[in-house]
Amino acid sequence: MNNWWSNGIVYHLYIKSFWDSNQNGIGDINGVTEKLDYLKDLGVDAVWLSPFFKSPMRDNGYDVKDYLNVNELFGSNEDLNQLFKEMKKRDLKIIIDLVLNHTSIEHEWFQKAISDPTGPYRDYYIFKDKNNINNARSLFGGSAWEAVDHNHYYYHTFAIEQADLKVVARLDTKPTHQKVFDKADALHAARSKELTSLWRLAAK
Numbered sequence: 001m002n003n004w005w006s007n008g009i010v011y012h013l014y015i016k017s018f019w020d021s022n023q024n025g026i027g028d029i030n031g032v033t034e035k036l037d038y039l040k041d042l043g044v045d046a047v048w049l050s051p052f053f054k055s056p057m058r059d060n061g062y063d064v065k066d067y068l069n070v071n072e073l074f075g076s077n078e079d080l081n082q083l084f085k086e087m088k089k090r091d092l093k094i095i096i097d098l099v100l101n102h103t104s105i106e107h108e109w110f111q112k113a114i115s116d117p118t119g120p121y122r123d124y125y126i127f128k129d130k131n132n133i134n135n136a137r138s139l140f141g142g143s144a145w146e147a148v149d150h151n152h153y154y155y156h157t158f159a160i161e162q163a164d165l166k167v168v169a170r171l172d173t174k175p176t177h178q179k180v181f182d183k184a185d186a187l188h189a190a191r192s193k194e195l196t197s198l199w200r201l202a203a204k
């Protein structure tokens, strides 16, 4: 089978530094839309978009606070839908950089995991008692474990502000990734006018 990605040219685009459509010093989604003809002229088949979701930007947007809304630095959900429409017109494929191995500690799941240690969201993340943590190091330096109180720690492969999601499938529960998609689907249904393309494209 000759899939398009076997020979396609992918342009990895970091929105923040690509093109600033409203000249406020920050590249944005409308800037990408403005430059689609340029990308097409380059012979690009697909555009890989760096994360554009709401984020405190402790790791350039890889610390996602809300997977269903666009970071206001880059524009709006409407801007994103417009970009997708214009890409489709030009037969440009879209690759979304979907960050599923961790969330921002500002994500509502993590906030609930902290505020209700016996609630269901605690199990989305990797928490351990002080006596059970190991000497794992974060790729960003220092311990991979961060305390939330005198006895409990959570695991972060990258920045302290990026808590790892538990991705190991267990017999008694769905893997967290499936929960991410289930949750997104439920919200997507509730907001069908918004982000029409985002999750559907990402899930394919």
Ligand SMILES: [Ca+2]
Pocket: 020, 021, 022, 023, 024, 025, 026, 027, 028
């Ligand atoms: Ca801008």
